Amino acid sequence: MKRAFVPPADTLIAFECAARHLSFTRAAEELHLTQGAVSKQVRQLEDRLGVELFRRVRQRIVLTDAGRLYLHDIRGALEQMTLATRQVMSFAGSADVLNLAVLPTFGTRWLAPRISDFIRRYPDAGLNLSVRLQPFDFDEEPFDGAIHHGDPVWAGAIAEHLFDEEVIPVASRVFRDRHNIRVPEDLTRVPRLQLATRPLAWRHWFESAGVETDAAFQGARFEQFVMITEAAIHHAGAALIPRFFIEQELASGRLVRLFDVPPEHETAYFFVYPEGRTMRPVVAAFRKWLAEEARSARTDRETMLPG
Known part of the structure; x- marks a missing residue:
């Protein structure tokens, strides 16, 4: 009917x-x-x-x-x-297909530059990457796994730690010099860029820096780190961005790190996959490869600290 x-x-x-x-x-x-x-x-x-x-x-x-x-x-x-x-x-010509949900900036800045290595190692594996911003029910969505940021909590899923996230304050060199930014307190009086999904980021950073302010929530809001990064490069304001997202911008000088304040509210990234479901070979292969890449990223970060 x-x-x-x-x-x-x-x-x-x-x-x-x-x-x-x-x-x-x-x-x-x-x-x-x-x-x-x-x-x-x-x-x-x-x-x-x-x-x-x-x-x-x-x-x-x-x-x-x-x-x-x-x-x-x-x-x-x-x-x-x-x-x-x-x-x-996408199953055509592939022995197995991995359907993965990723966070947009993580997928663009961290995963995409590395994924060619996985494809080279497992040439018969198919790969579908889709963007998801929030946790979902694996029984209702056609995904084998997901990249998750925050706490290791996802209903009906197992979360495996990849690496911690170091969020740092950055700006363009022009913006820093124009506003004469010399000490953390100076960031309370300049335009700051906010990420809509992390409304407490600046408040946490000011707390870590020992700065008291009522202005932590003020500033233009953006949906994604990619947008904030471009805005900061073009002198729109100071931004809090995960360091591994902007390594190239820091190396080229398009962005500069403003202060070296160890974060007290450090968060992390996880690979999550459905609990109780038999893990297919392609999922197991990706899980192993991702853990190796994350371990390498952690090593690189430790080598760069402090800085």
Whole structure:
């Protein structure tokens, strides 16, 4: 009975494309169909639903209220179908496929530059990396593992420590000199960049530095470290960024470390995987490789300290 309510996929695709462009002509070009074919598919969908999705106004089409609501819901379903199709296609030519959830900046700055070594060691393994910002239920999401930041707590999963995170205050050399930043207290009076997911970061840093201030939560907010890094490079403010994310920027001088204050609230990264699930060979291989890379990163960090 449920399937009887589901329209044919081609009519849904035609509707979504026409609604996105507000044009049957442009939808036809994208779908490599004729304008008449797209219009017919949309009409078939409207007849099946018993609802008008578009109003035809002269040579234009406009979404009705029902059309806007349907587009919102259908778009998510089509995107999910596309993702599922791409994931299953990744099995072609691979002995096994690893589906991994990663944090965006960790994936960009730490994992991506190293992943070629894993691919070289395990050439028959497929690899799908997706971004997830918050813990999820492994029974409801198609992932074999995830990179997690924070405490070693994830419901229904085992968390294995990778390495601690050293967050340091940085800015561009121009910003530092322009604001005459010489002591930690100076950071209370200059623009500071905030990460939306870590609202307590500056307060913790000021506490570690022995600075009392009511201004720890003030400053422009950003969703990701990549955005904060670029803003800091271009003199927008002082930022607290994990050191291993910005090694290249520090080495090149695009960012400078402002103070060497040991953090009292040090956090860590973990590899988490579902508890009680049989670990497939590709997952075990990645777990082993990731532990080796993390151990190497810890060694590199200890070599650089203090600094």
